Amino acid sequence: MNDNDPQEGRSEERDTNRKMLGKLVVVAVAMFGFGYALIPVYRHICEVLGINVLTQKDGTVAPPKNTQVDMSRSITVELDSNVQGTLRFRPTQRSITVHPGEMATVVYEVVNSQARPVTAQAIPSYAPQSATPHFKKVECFCFQQQTLQANEAKQMPVVFFLDPALPKEVKTITLSYTFIEIAGVNKTAAAPGGVVR
Known part of the structure; x- marks a missing residue:
C-alpha cells in the first residue's frame, strides 16, 4: 500500500x-445562547441597581421625569409684537407662565392683506436684558425670512x-418681535405674454 494514497x-x-x-456550530449556538441570556440578566442587574427602570412593580410604565425643570419657580413670559411694513402681526395669547427648564410653545399670527407677495424677517428682543x-x-420663525403670498395668513410657533x-x-420676561418687511414690492412683475407692466 502506498503511503501517499490520495483517497x-x-x-x-x-x-x-x-x-x-x-x-x-457549537461556538455559534453558544454565542446565540449567551446573547439571548444577556437580556434577562441585564434586566435583573438594572432592577437590583435601580438603573434604567421603566417598569414599576405593578407593571405600569413610569413616565420619564425631566430633572432640569425647576418646579419651585414660575416665570411669566409676556408676548409683544411690532411691525415695520404692511403686515398684520400679533401673538395669539398675551402671556404664558412657565417653569425654568420646561419646554413651552407660543404662536404668532401674521397676515399679508396686500395683493402681492411680501417677505419679512422677525427680530426678537427681550426685557429685562439679563434674561437674553x-x-x-x-x-422659531425668526430663524429665517418668511414669505407670505397675497392675502395669506400664517400661524408661526415659537x-x-x-x-x-x-x-x-x-x-417676568417680555418677548417682543419686530416683523420687518424686507422685500415684496415687485415693480417689474411680468404680465401674461411677457410684457412688463
Whole structure:
C-alpha cells in the first residue's frame, strides 16, 4: 500500500473539515445562547441597581421625569409684537407662565392683506436684558425670512425653554418681535405674454 494514497488524504481532510464544522456550530449556538441570556440578566442587574427602570412593580410604565425643570419657580413670559411694513402681526395669547427648564410653545399670527407677495424677517428682543442669554429657542420663525403670498395668513410657533440658571430676581420676561418687511414690492412683475407692466 502506498503511503501517499490520495483517497486516504481526502478522507483525513473530510474528517478534519467535519470536526471544524462541528466546533463552529457549537461556538455559534453558544454565542446565540449567551446573547439571548444577556437580556434577562441585564434586566435583573438594572432592577437590583435601580438603573434604567421603566417598569414599576405593578407593571405600569413610569413616565420619564425631566430633572432640569425647576418646579419651585414660575416665570411669566409676556408676548409683544411690532411691525415695520404692511403686515398684520400679533401673538395669539398675551402671556404664558412657565417653569425654568420646561419646554413651552407660543404662536404668532401674521397676515399679508396686500395683493402681492411680501417677505419679512422677525427680530426678537427681550426685557429685562439679563434674561437674553437664558431664553433658549428650539424652533422659531425668526430663524429665517418668511414669505407670505397675497392675502395669506400664517400661524408661526415659537418653541422655547428658560435656562434654570436664569437669575432668581427675574419673575417676568417680555418677548417682543419686530416683523420687518424686507422685500415684496415687485415693480417689474411680468404680465401674461411677457410684457412688463
